[in-house]
Amino acid sequence: MRQLEKIYVVFKTHVDLGFTDLASNVISQYREEMMNDVLAVCEDTMKDGPDHHYVWTLPAWMMKECLDTPDVGRKERMEALITNGQLRWHGLPFTTHTEFCGTEEYIRGLYISEKLREEYGHTAIAAKMTDVPGHTWMLPTLLRNAGIEFLHLGVNACSSPVDLPRLFHWEGPDGSRVLTYYSKGAYGTDLTPPDDWPYPIWIALLQTQDNYGPQDGSVVQDLLDEIASKYPNTEVKIGTMDDFARDFVARDYQDIPVIRKDLADTWIHGIGTYPEEVSRVRRMRSDIATRESLSTLEQLSGIGDNDHRHAIAEAYEHTLLFGEHTWGIDIKSNLLPGRNSQRAFGKAAIQKDRAIFPDSYLKTEASWAEQTNYVDQAEKALSEVQPFTTIDSNIIGVYNPLAWERQHVKIKLEHRKHGTLTDRETRESYFVNETGEADIGELPPMGYRTFEYAESTVDAHSSAIAGKDAENAILENDAIRIVVSMQTGCITSFYDKQNQKEWAINGRFAQYEYDVYGKEDILNFVKTYSYDLMDWYVNDFGKPGYPRIDHKRYGLHLADVKISNGDGWGNVEISFTTPNESYEEFGNGEAICVSIRMEANQPYADMRVTVHRKASTAYAESGHFTFALNADQPNYRFQKLGSVVNPLEDIEKGANSRLHCASQWVDVQDEQVGLTIIPFDTPLFSIGEKGIYQYAKEVYVPEQPNLHFNLFNNQWGTNFPQWISGSFQYAFRIVPHAGDWKAGGVQQLAAEACMPPQVTAGWKPEGLAGYRFLKESVEGIHVLSFKKAEQGDAYVIRFQNLLDMHLAVKFPFTESLADVKECDLVERTKETNVEFGRDHFAVTMNPFEIKTMKLWFA
Numbered sequence: 001m002r003q004l005e006k007i008y009v010v011f012k013t014h015v016d017l018g019f020t021d022l023a024s025n026v027i028s029q030y031r032e033e034m035m036n037d038v039l040a041v042c043e044d045t046m047k048d049g050p051d052h053h054y055v056w057t058l059p060a061w062m063m064k065e066c067l068d069t070p071d072v073g074r075k076e077r078m079e080a081l082i083t084n085g086q087l088r089w090h091g092l093p094f095t096t097h098t099e100f101c102g103t104e105e106y107i108r109g110l111y112i113s114e115k116l117r118e119e120y121g122h123t124a125i126a127a128k129m130t131d132v133p134g135h136t137w138m139l140p141t142l143l144r145n146a147g148i149e150f151l152h153l154g155v156n157a158c159s160s161p162v163d164l165p166r167l168f169h170w171e172g173p174d175g176s177r178v179l180t181y182y183s184k185g186a187y188g189t190d191l192t193p194p195d196d197w198p199y200p201i202w203i204a205l206l207q208t209q210d211n212y213g214p215q216d217g218s219v220v221q222d223l224l225d226e227i228a229s230k231y232p233n234t235e236v237k238i239g240t241m242d243d244f245a246r247d248f249v250a251r252d253y254q255d256i257p258v259i260r261k262d263l264a265d266t267w268i269h270g271i272g273t274y275p276e277e278v279s280r281v282r283r284m285r286s287d288i289a290t291r292e293s294l295s296t297l298e299q300l301s302g303i304g305d306n307d308h309r310h311a312i313a314e315a316y317e318h319t320l321l322f323g324e325h326t327w328g329i330d331i332k333s334n335l336l337p338g339r340n341s342q343r344a345f346g347k348a349a350i351q352k353d354r355a356i357f358p359d360s361y362l363k364t365e366a367s368w369a370e371q372t373n374y375v376d377q378a379e380k381a382l383s384e385v386q387p388f389t390t391i392d393s394n395i396i397g398v399y400n401p402l403a404w405e406r407q408h409v410k411i412k413l414e415h416r417k418h419g420t421l422t423d424r425e426t427r428e429s430y431f432v433n434e435t436g437e438a439d440i441g442e443l444p445p446m447g448y449r450t451f452e453y454a455e456s457t458v459d460a461h462s463s464a465i466a467g468k469d470a471e472n473a474i475l476e477n478d479a480i481r482i483v484v485s486m487q488t489g490c491i492t493s494f495y496d497k498q499n500q501k502e503w504a505i506n507g508r509f510a511q512y513e514y515d516v517y518g519k520e521d522i523l524n525f526v527k528t529y530s531y532d533l534m535d536w537y538v539n540d541f542g543k544p545g546y547p548r549i550d551h552k553r554y555g556l557h558l559a560d561v562k563i564s565n566g567d568g569w570g571n572v573e574i575s576f577t578t579p580n581e582s583y584e585e586f587g588n589g590e591a592i593c594v595s596i597r598m599e600a601n602q603p604y605a606d607m608r609v610t611v612h613r614k615a616s617t618a619y620a621e622s623g624h625f626t627f628a629l630n631a632d633q634p635n636y637r638f639q640k641l642g643s644v645v646n647p648l649e650d651i652e653k654g655a656n657s658r659l660h661c662a663s664q665w666v667d668v669q670d671e672q673v674g675l676t677i678i679p680f681d682t683p684l685f686s687i688g689e690k691g692i693y694q695y696a697k698e699v700y701v702p703e704q705p706n707l708h709f710n711l712f713n714n715q716w717g718t719n720f721p722q723w724i725s726g727s728f729q730y731a732f733r734i735v736p737h738a739g740d741w742k743a744g745g746v747q748q749l750a751a752e753a754c755m756p757p758q759v760t761a762g763w764k765p766e767g768l769a770g771y772r773f774l775k776e777s778v779e780g781i782h783v784l785s786f787k788k789a790e791q792g793d794a795y796v797i798r799f800q801n802l803l804d805m806h807l808a809v810k811f812p813f814t815e816s817l818a819d820v821k822e823c824d825l826v827e828r829t830k831e832t833n834v835e836f837g838r839d840h841f842a843v844t845m846n847p848f849e850i851k852t853m854k855l856w857f858a
Helices: 023-044 059-068 070-082 101-119 139-142 219-229 241-251 266-275 274-303 308-324 347-356 358-382 519-529 534-541 580-584 745-756
Strands: 006-014 057-058 087-089 126-131 149-154 167-171 179-185 200-212 235-239 394-398 406-412 419-423 429-432 435-442 445-456 467-470 471-475 478-487 491-496 505-515 552-553 557-566 571-576 591-599 605-614 619-629 634-639 643-645 665-671 672-679 683-685 706-713 726-740 758-761 770-772 781-788 795-801 807-812 817-823 833-836 842-844 848-855
Touching: 006 126, 006 241, 023 057, 023 059, 023 358, 057 059, 059 070, 059 087, 059 101, 070 087, 070 101, 070 139, 101 139, 101 308, 101 781, 101 795, 126 241, 139 149, 139 167, 139 179, 149 200, 149 241, 179 241, 200 219, 219 235, 235 241, 266 274, 266 683, 266 706, 274 308, 274 358, 274 394, 274 726, 274 758, 274 781, 308 358, 308 781, 347 358, 347 807, 394 406, 394 435, 419 435, 429 435, 435 445, 467 557, 467 571, 471 571, 471 591, 478 571, 478 591, 505 591, 505 605, 505 665, 519 534, 552 580, 605 619, 605 706, 643 706, 672 706, 672 745, 706 726, 726 745, 795 807, 817 833, 817 842, 842 848
Parallel strands: 006 057, 006 200, 006 235, 057 087, 126 149, 149 179
Antiparallel strands: 167 179, 394 445, 394 758, 406 435, 419 429, 419 445, 445 770, 467 471, 471 478, 478 491, 491 505, 505 552, 505 619, 557 571, 571 591, 591 605, 605 726, 619 706, 634 643, 634 665, 665 672, 672 726, 683 706, 781 795, 795 848, 807 842, 817 848, 833 842
16 A cells, blocks of 8 residues: 555435435434534534534435524524535435436436535535445436536445445446445445555545434544554545545546446335336326426417426426435334244234234334325426416317427327317318327427317228237237237237237247245345345345245236227237235235237337236235247347446446346347337336346346346335235337337337327417427437526526437527527536537537537527
8 A cells, every 4th residue: 555645534424215214204303303413513523623623424415405494593503514614415415226217307316416506605526325236327427417526335234246346437328437436345434444545545434324423523533543543644634525536536546447337226126116106207207307398498488477497396306206215114123123033924914913013014104105205296296387278278289398300199188089189280180089099190399289179070980900810819000910819818929010020939928927935035035145144134135034935926817808999099908817825815916907009000019017906915026027039139228317238248247137227118139120118117127037036246148038027026125115005007118120229219219108299288379379499300319308597597408319329419499599508417507619500509429428508599
């Protein structure tokens, strides 16, 4: 080790929004008792001067919450400590399951630190997440482009870490790099560096345990004495991660390795415990972006005086809170005490245990309800955003938030059917069928059309898409032919007619399966995944007291196959029953329904699986919707926060290669053809084998081209719901295509599916009958947001390159531009020159790069 010049000491605690108590109580604890302790220790050590007084660091969101207090005296004391440099926040709002989050949603979380900077002057260039072992490689891209230069990741003590060096430059898919310190088996770092630390400065990140609060004031003198005894000539600075980052980055060391890999989250299975809420959040993300974009156009047009920025911010904040890494209370502290270290699992056992310990169950389930409440609050905020809407208008507006023109647009009207829509600009009419659907042709890029609705008794007639022969139900259009056995209910053929490719095999194409895991499954996982062994590890990652049962897998029994047709569509609905034991003793649904729908002019099939009346069980369980594929040379890709991941090459060793989290799509290419699956409601999937209770330190290479979409699971032994019940629906769009994901236009297909046109009933009659913000389509990019700037009178457009290649992008506007400035993700203006003219600007983008531009219109 080199001569140690300086040690930067950083004090913080690990913030769990819950776990140690209900989340509401934890937040109150930080605002009140804990903050009183922080204030006391900071004020007591203020006399020790700027290098040796106590400095406390919090995540940005928790700092914001603590400052939002009715106690004026406490707030003034906090603000005095901020001014004195003793109270600081870092650049992230809290620890997240990052790969579950939405891209724009995550960016809005970075705004929290920026708003604190605007109010108090401190610029955070460092960030930290704790506990969760891994995050997606889009994280350095997002952080670096929000001004963050240093990231510390502190891994749960017993969780198997990713195979990484201690310190590295983490490179995102766009080439952005963030200096990253990865602490294996530790939330922070030791007071002094290890013997093999080669640099003359060190960060001592002294972190207390979950929601524990600050150290005692005596810690300062104790650590100064300890360092002096070991390194008498070493300077000590008690400060922030920013202090260390500025010093270290400025020295520009050239020997730090670069890691360009996805550190996929091995805790990600937990999101499968909230199937309904996950679905709502995934669908809400596009709704928030669309409504904000349309609201911004309303303001730009001059006919809207409602500023929806607060409601949009509330919606994004609560969807991001849902992605925070604490999804429930600590189970071992609530459902183990008084029970001889053994939980109840069978239904009768739980009923008896609940009668003896009712409060522990009430508190546990209340913590899960808090997680649901984040989604409720996001939806409530979003409901306030109703741009271009008025009362008593018969006009219907349809808005396309995407940057390219949509073709063959089909919309669905609520509470209207058997009618006509007449375009107010062109006077063309479109038939509204018996289900309220209408094919309206094209929609302009970031533009809208408006229609007058009138009732009609005219019926349209088209050829049937769904039919049957003696043994099969058949769905067929010009692109796809699907065959369903009337004897088994299995899909025996999914044939891509345009590319002459059969995709179905073995009767497991779109098949539901339910698993109950045995004692050996759990023990093997706990042994394989452990980095260290502590008593709490077995309780948190296993299921203490679990009965010695074997793994059970339950199939389905065909009940009925129904065929229906309408105007331009056909549907096959397959109903199944499940074995009585699977839901009476365990947690399966009582019935499963698989619906397959095709439309006459669309190159895809829509499938929906419904789990009816899923029973509650504490036994380890999972449900999957499996696609067994006929692919001899499968090549896999999937989208994660806008980037595209090759699961066999892009995931680092030790990260999660058994269970993936997709944002919008999964693609399998077999030679010159491909198949895309768009999972609307569940992001979790595995390749080859099912990924629940599976972990491999080496990157897993699947033997069979099977895609298993996880519908629900309760693998976690803590922090997440331990039982799940209700009826749940999961939608999938299946799209065959030629070539790979780029040749097949998969990114745009998925964007159109996941970001549907906004249909507004009661559209304001004033203003233009039709409008396009963009003159022409902008291909290959996705507009993440269009909004008013946080400061000043500019508008902000943020967009991402959807491709793994450099892209020259030109945005052509119908409005006249007065000025264009590039800014970072939190809207700080950059000193770069932007090529622009009266009606356009042009930029060059790196693969998967995100750009943010401020626009001033003439």
